[in-house]
Amino acid sequence: MQTLIIVAHPEIAASSTQQFLRRGAELVAADWQPLMSEFNVATEQAKLRAAKRIIWQFPLYWYSxxxxxxxxxxxxxTSKFVLHEHGLAGKELGIVATTDTKASDYQSGAAxxxxxxxxxxxxQALANKAGMHWLPPFVLHQFSYQTETQQQQLLIAYQQYLTLPQPATFAQRQHWFAQRLQQMIATATGERKTQLTLIAQQLATKQDELAELRWTIEQMRGDD
Amino acid sequence: MQTLIIVAHPEIAASSTQQFLRRGAELVAADWQPLMSEFNVATEQAKLRAAKRIIWQFPLYWYSxxxxxxxxxxxxxTSKFVLHEHGLAGKELGIVATTDTKASDYQSGAAxxxxxxxxxxxxQALANKAGMHWLPPFVLHQFSYQTETQQQQLLIAYQQYLTLPQPATFAQRQHWFAQRLQQMIATATGERKTQLTLIAQQLATKQDELAELRWTIEQMRGDD
Structure with a gap:
């Protein structure tokens, strides 16, 4: 699936979060397009036509x-492109927003x-008007305060947001991860290859156990 | 009360709606400030500090x-101006938005x-964060499709939005209108002066009748 990421950030090169996400996007072959102040309307519309999933990625400044x-x-x-030619119809629209404020602040009664x-x-109203499918937004709160492990987990969630059907099921996310692991093993060498192969084997064992449990539950349900 | 209207429109001079509103704003001595692509941050912040009510006025493009x-x-x-210096705290924020789509389209299940x-x-979230008082937004739907009388009525509502406490009571709006009429009589001459004086007299008679009715209702309530 062709995912186009339009990144709106006044200082992309200086943003460690954006650079971190960029490497993740490149690994899943998403099209990373930083917005420049000068652009050609026809070129931009052509890029949008070619994409299946469109992501607008930005830091939240004054709530947009x-x-x-x-x-x-x-x-x-333009009205011509969106409403008359239906240039965005049937495509998916995702939002990747970053903010320095914490998740719990965003509720009634909170800050x-x-x-x-x-x-x-x-x-969302734009997606609706354009006949697009609105994806659950992907919001990164206080990304730079996270531990390295948390950041890596968020990076995986981000890569899945770019590539998997949304919202993705647990099985889809698991399958995605197993595939990524196989790719890593294929290109790894020496001790790293051995380690990754071990992880893949453990994961496969757990998956077999899970499948067995699921089968048992289904049998029990069938007995009722 | 000092009202500052910041008008964001890419072609203000060519917009008949904005020009119409501009004349209304000038009559109530509101400060009409069209946004230019070049501006000085310190000057803009000084204007905001001087205002009591701040209006952001614009045509709705893609829902903002x-x-x-x-x-x-x-x-x-800036964070410094808004959050540390509290440069906007206690001021009122109003939105005047124009759109070519009709009012009934803006509800769940509609277009x-x-x-x-x-x-x-x-x-609204910005007003909340800045410690501002959020006014009920003033939205003009399909203004150019309105009759001349409807446009004049909307202009009065707009002028009241700029100057009266919001939301304004019926009594406040009535009092505002009577005052405006007196101002017009003061500057009019000849037949126009006679006509306006007649209207003012009729309005005063109706106001007396209304006051009498209100008094009667209060008496009836008191009898209960």
Whole structure:
């Protein structure tokens, strides 16, 4: 599936979070497109036509994307392209937002008063108008405060957000991870290859156990 | 009360709606400030400090303001100014939005799926964070399709939105209108002066009748 990531960030090169995500996106062959202040409307529309899943990725500034994304939307998403030619119809729209504030602040009664779903309504309304399929937004709260392990876990979740059907089931995410592991084993050498092979074997054993448990549960249900 | 209207429109001079509203704003001595792509942050912050009521006025493009307002917000509303110096605290924030789509489209199940209140959440969240008092938004739907009389009525509602406590009571709006009429009589001459004086007299008679009715109702309530 062709995923196009449009990154709206005034200083992409200086953002360690964006650079971290960029490496993750490249590993799953998503198309990483940082927004520049100058762009060609026809070229941008062609890129959108070619994509199946479109991601708008940005840090949240005053509860929406930086101005550069709005400028791009105002100019590229013309009525002709979106409403008459249905240039975005049937495609998926995902939001990857980063924020320095914590997740629990986004609820009624808390510091931010509104949920992230409420704050992202303008983008959801756009998806609706354009005939797009709106994906559950992927929000990274206080990413730079996370431990390295947490960041790696978030990176996997991000890669799955870019590539898997959304919302992804547990089985789909598990299958995705096993596949990625096989790819890593294929390119690894020496001790690293041995370690990765061991992890894959352990994972496969656990998967067999899980499958067995699931089968038992189904039998029990069938007995009722 | 000092009301500052920040108008974000890529072609203000060519917009008949904005020009119409501008004349209304000038009559109530509101400060009309069209946003330019170049601005000085310190000057803009000084204007905001001087205002009691701040209005962001714009046509709705993809469910939010044109990019020029977001660029201004991203640059002028610094953390230092808004969060540390509390530069906007205690002020009122109003939104005047124009759209070519009809009011009934903005509800669940209708064409736009979301209410205008939902779509304007990012601005409301900003008001909340900045310690501002959020006014009920003033939305003009399909203004150019209205009759001349309807447009004049909307202009009065707009002028009241700029100047009266919000939401304004019926008595406040009535008092405002009577005052405006007296101002017009003062500057009119000849037949126009006679006509306006007649209207003012009729309005005063109706107000007396209303006051009498209200008094009667209060008496009846008192008898219970």
């Amino acid at each position: 994307a930086p101005a550069i994304l709005k400028a791009w939307q105002d100019q590229v998403l 931010e008063q509104f949920t992230m779903a409420e704050l992202l309504r303008p983008y | 303001a044109p990019a020029i307002l977001k660029a201004w917000q991203d640059q002028v509303l 736009e799926q979301f209410t205008m209140a939902e779509l304007l959440r990012p601005y």
